[in-house]
Amino acid sequence: MQIALLAPLPPEQNGIADYAGHLKQALEDLGVRVRTPLLGTGNDPQAARQRVAEADWSGINLVHAEIGGGRLAEFHALRALRQRFPHLPLTATVHDPERLVWRRASLPWPLSLANALRSPLPEIATVLADPLCLHEERQLARQLTRLVTLTKAGNRSLEQRMGLQPWQMAVIPHGNLPIAPLPLPPLRPLKLLYFGFIYRGKGIEDLLEALARLFVDKPALRPRVRLTLAGGSEPEMAFGPSGSYLEQLRQRIRELGLTDLVGWHLDLPAGDIPHVVQSHHVMVLPYRESSKLKILGKLRGTSGALSWATACGRGVITSDARSFAEEVSHGNGEIYPQGNVAALKDALMRLCEQPQLAQSWADRAAILGRERVWSLTAERFEQLFQQACEVR
Incomplete structure (x- = not known):
């Protein structure tokens, strides 16, 4: 089988590029030939459409796209492909359901015209144009042969919002690398890890505030807890830069008196990720859902960082944002209401008082990590591709 993969790929710094790179390698290990016709076009919809028009698609059995993360190139490439090849099997992994882009x-x-005006007029214009965007998303989604989500919650929300048929839908959990297991470090001090791209909206401030409150309530715990903030500091973002967020975090850490308890691992090389994750006891992901996106729908994606915790055999404390409740329903962690700093503090306190929870x-x-290794994930995709090619 020969497929075309429409997706960002490393060295681009975003979660979908990482995901696509691992999937591509795992599929090739199975003998699937993978072409990447959009390589070099970046996130440029016009360049993507032009590449669709110019590329040689002969011998391609199926086209698979990775959609999400604020990117539009793959979306527009799929629209152009469906127009040019009405019967070509098209599939996509939708990373940010309940919508495509x-x-x-x-x-x-x-x-x-509102783009040249001051906020909030551009935002209001975006909301007013949303019915057109939603129409275009639904139009393409209904023309796709199969749509994959990473969770059941994301699957249900995508099917309902896009008006899809059940036979179009599939769930394939986020794959992960086969990481050799390592035992937990000694339980004192308790080592917490935030891991992922570091930018606004990840709720990192909530985690810092919860730790500070924990030490006010239980001063004796202070020498027994450490936090590391690790990950990429310059991701490709949908909404552009807005000041030095890292410096704002450092300032907040100083204000809360946590400087001696918080360490950093910025722009972590991929090869160092397992060591960093496994040198901690629990990963904490305090995500908040975007207030901008709430106006347009409910985001029901998951997280590449969460898949790293699974791969490395580490539990998580995470908010109930996105589809995290489903991902932590396997006895591998604890959920708290997003944005609720008191609830996060309580979850951290329970972990400190019952450190055996970490084990x-x-x-x-x-166990979950062994079930989701990329080799098995690629087999699920290969089976889905074969089924898609049989649809007439």
């Missing part, structure tokens, strides 16, 4: 490449006139969560995570 959540925004248009440009606003229609006269709403486009229990780690054991369950290790």
Whole structure:
């Protein structure tokens, strides 16, 4: 089988590029030939459409795309492909259900005039144009042969919002690398890890505030807990830069008196990730859902960071944002209501008072990790591709 993969790929710094790179390698290990016709076009919808028009598609059995992360190139490439090849099997992994891309490449006139105006007028124009964006998303989604989500919750929300048929839908959990297991470090000090791209909206401030409150309530715990903030500091983002967020975090850490308890591992090389994750007891992901996206729908994706915790055999404390409740329903961690700092503090306190929870969560995570290695994930995709090619 020969497929075309439409996706960002490393060295681009975003979670979907990492995901696509691992999937590509795992498929090739199975003998699937994978072409990447959009390579070099970046996230440029016009360049993607032009590449669709110019590329040689002969011998391609199926086209698979990775959609999400604020990117539009793959979305527009799929639209162009469906127009050019009405019967070519097209599949996609939708990383940010309940929608495909959540925004248009440009606003229609006269709403486009708002781009030159002050906030909140551009945001209002985006909301006013959303029915058109939603129509375009639904139109493409209904023309796809199969749509894959990483969780059941994401699957249900995507099917309902896009008006899809059940036979179009599939769930394939996020794959992970086969990481050799390592026992937990000694339980004192308790080592917590935030891991992932470090930018606004990840709720890192909530984690810092919860730790500070924990030490106010239980001063004796202070020498027994450490936190590491690790991950990429310059991801490709949908909404552009807005000041030095890292410096703001450092300032907040100083204000809360946590400087001696918080360590950093910025722009962590991929090869160092397992060591860093496994040198901690529990990963903490305090994500908050975007207030901008809430106006347009419910985000029901998951997290590459969460898959690293699973791969490395470590439990998680995470908010109930996205589809995290489903991902931590296997006895591999604890959920708290997003944005609720008191609830996060309580979860951290329970872990400190019952450190054996870290071992229990780690054991369950290790089992889940073995079930989700990329080799097995690629087999599920290969089977889905074969089924898609049989659809007439």
